[in-house]
Amino acid sequence: MGQAESRQDEGGAHAATEGLARLQAITGAKGPDAKLKPRGNKAAASDHDFIKSSLCNLLLFGRLDNVAQVKIADSMWERVVPAGEILIQEGEVGLAATELYVVKEGKFEVLERRKGVNMRVNVKERGDVFGEVSLMKYVQEFAEGELGQIEVFLNSVPLLNPLSRDAKLKLVDAFVEETFAAGSVIIREGDLGDKFYIVKGGEAAVTQGGKEVNRLFKADFFGERALLSNEPRGATVAAVQETVCLTLDRDTFVEILGPMDKIMAEAKSVEVSKARMARFKPRGSAAAASRPRADVFIRARGPSGAPYEVVASGHLDEVQELARGGTKLGSSSGAASSEGAGDSKGNEGSSLTLVEAALLGEGAFSRVSEVTEESTKRTFALKRMTMTAALQCPEHVYCEQHISKNTANGFCIRQYASFKDPHHLYFLFDLMSGGDLMDVLVAEAKIIKHPVPQKSGMRQGVLSPKVKMWQGMDETMAKFYVASIVLALEYLHDNGIVYRDLKPENVLIDGQGFAKLGDFGFAKQIDPASGGRTYTFCGTPGYVAPENVLGRGYNNSVDWWTLGVLMYVLLTARQPFSSPKTGDPMEVMRRIVDERWPIKFPPYMSPEGRDLIQRLLERKPAKRIGMLQGRADDIKKHPWFAGFDWESLTARKMEPPRRPRETDFSKRKAELEESHAGDPVVPKITPPEEAECAKIFADF
Known part of the structure; x- marks a missing residue:
């Protein structure tokens, strides 16, 4: 953000002094007082409710449970900032750029340098927060603990013992958290069952024939046989106090892993998996x-x-x-x-x-x-x-x-x-002499006039008015590029690699017109020993998947999400989460994780194309197409690809729908030449930096 500065009130009556609560553990402090600066003291316990209420408006904080929120509030410290002192300088890196701030008292001006002049763009007052991205490390810590806890729960279920660890980890993301009020019935004796429950918190009573036979607490489970068949429930389970359960229904289980009896009969070949992964291990x-x-x-x-x-x-x-x-x-x-x-x-x-x-x-x-x-x-x-x-x-x-x-x-x-x-x-x-997929999209996109469906109640026979709107490439052309990316991602995922940065600029076009996935700077080998997931937040704001934003750990699921965003962009020439237009990346990410925020489709898009995008942009990763039992084959068999010759494309015998043209990116190449014309032969580097570079890249 721009530089944040505290100043006198405009009336000049008094100098404002601002108390700030800062998140200190983000930067790696080991003890509660390890990073207190001069004039800084640990936030008082009486301020914790204020801190929590201020932070609850944040996307990441609001989705943490109470225990996590209390821990964060307890890790804050307070500092008084004199009027006129700059708190954060625009372009600053280091400590101040990686901390979360809550304004306790007074006001801060937010200034942004525009054409050499500092312009006031905002004011931060009591309860306002900035530096939200700093929460991500905390969220990661809690997410790792929560996911590990669910895995431990699953390991305690005898029926699931035949499952490999990889299979159990795939189920982790599929659980849905449900809360039951005290006295409410969770399952009823004699009812047909199709859902499995794990108690996350609270207490529940088990009764048979009206007689209590057991009590259930955290980590206890019930209804597991519902994953096999819909046989009648053998008991009634009711909440004694408010009880939180993690639930998994049989249909979701089968979508992800297949029928339970089939899974039990199959043995995963660890040796084959290890041999495949070894080829991609970094050289020591x-x-x-x-x-x-x-x-x-x-x-x-x-x-x-x-x-x-x-x-x-x-x-x-x-x-x-x-x-x-x-x-x-x-x-x-x-x-x-x-x-x-x-x-x-x-x-x-x-x-x-x-x-x-x-x-x-x-x-x-x-x-x-x-x-x-x-x-x-x-x-x-x-x-x-x-x-x-x-x-x-x-x-x-x-x-x-x-x-x-x-x-x-x-x-x-x-x-x-x-x-x-x-x-x-x-x-x-x-x-790749044909530029990238964004060059193709820019060349193909156009503004069209298209009739807009009328609301119900309009007079029959009235022609729908035509409205100007953007349209990307036609669906036949888009199908060729999306299919090429599906083949690339399928190959990477089969070899344990998550790509993590899919966007049109990273899909390159060769001289014949074929597409290849490029720029593997964010690609990562997922180690099964680490639980088959990673936590690093990376990617482009409009493309990142919900599980990436929320810091809960992710795997190949993020690539299928970004494929959905990319497909939408190719067909519409705009991003699905950027309308209404906003320049705030955090607002875009709020829309991405908000299940109530609808994705709007233009009227010219085919129903099949719309359906595939919706299934790729499924916010729950375990239910996302590409992550179900059929993996990439589910996408290949989707109706949008009906009649598509996958074998011909795989063999590169399919005629590309478009040959590269020099005019596609001649302007961009000229701009590149101009922007890099003054690049120095030898970059500026200090002796300490030179020594560090030699050490870090000795094995390159």
Whole structure:
């Protein structure tokens, strides 16, 4: 946000002093007083109700249970800020940018610098909150504990013992929390049952024939045989006090895992799973350090197009393979070539020269250009990022290196080599000369006039008025691109990888018009040993899935959600959660998690397309299409894809619906050239930063 500053009241009567409650544990403090600053004291217990009531309006805090809310309120501390003191500076990083603030007294002005002038854009008063994103680490902590607790509950159910841990974890997200008032009947003896219950909190009485036979408390369960059949209930269970239960119905269970008897008869092959996952495991430090390296000469273009040469260092086996015109497709670990690749005496192909041409694209910390390998004349895409920028997220850099290097699928971009110079990291990828899917959408989108359905009660025979509205690409074209992404995600998920950043800009188009998933910076290998889920909040605000926003842990489910958003964008040329228009990313995310917020579809969209999008944008991940028993096949068999030739597309024999045109992205390429014309040959770097870069990227 802009800089927040406390000032005198406009009337000048007195200087306002503001008390602030801050969330101190977000930044890693170990003890309750470990991070108290000068003039800061732990928030008084009498302020806890005020803190909770202020925070309850926040998306994340309002969804936590009372125990979690109390713990957060107890972790706050108070600070007095004199009038005129700047609390948060625009563009600031570090502690102040990662904390949550609740205004206790006084006022804060929120200023934003516009055209060199500080403009007041907001005022924060008592009860106002800012810095909501800081809650995510707390939410993650509580989510991990809650999900772990549910897993423990499931482990105590004898009927579920035959299930693998992976199967049980898939069920975790499917449970629905239900609250029963004191005295209410939860299940009744003799009624047909189709739902299984686990007591999360409270107390319930079990009666048979009107006689009490048992009491149920936290972690107790009942009705589990309903997962097998709808036989009559053998007892009545009623809430003695307000009781919270986690419930799972049989239909949902079957949708996710299949019939219980079939699941019990199947044994999951752990060995096959481990072998498949091993191919994508990152190279260890020792292995990477021991691999021989070779020179890579890059004839680059500096400021104003002036040529200069960079000498980088790449792995010898990769360099030799490329110099001989090979691709090492199917290689799982970049092992040395049999033709002397692992022997420093082998001189053939022991260096590589790349000649840089036009810029193709850019990321937050990188730029991509077309390069030609001098001896073979083969063309590639070269991604370059400064080490200092990569220091902000080295784990993402290494994930991209290892995953994209081992990916061998016709719908995922392939990395052929990686290398580095003293200041930059480089990836050599497939050349995707057709731009990206956003370029295609921009070229195809148009404003149309379409009749709008009339409300009931209108006079019969009155023609529906035509209204101007945006329309994206036609559904036949969109089907080709969505199907290509389905094949890419299916491959990644089968290999234990979640992509996490699907959007049109990350779907690249080759010279023939085929689409490939690119930019694996956020991709992650999910380790089954860690419970098969991850908690990091990442992605693009309009595309992130509800489970990502809420910090409850997620897996492949987020990719199918983002596919639903992308499909909506391709067909309508707008995002599903950005209308009414808002510039506040938190408001967009509130809409994403709010089950009451409806997704509006334009009248020209087919019923089948609308249905598939709705099933992909199912807010409960366990019920989302792609996450059910049929996995990606459920999407392939959806009516929207009726008659689609999946085999032809998989074999890349299908004719792409659109060939790339230079005009699609010529303007963007010109803008790229202009924006990077002044890029320095050697980026600014301090000695401490240089030392840290050398240490962090020693194994790159």
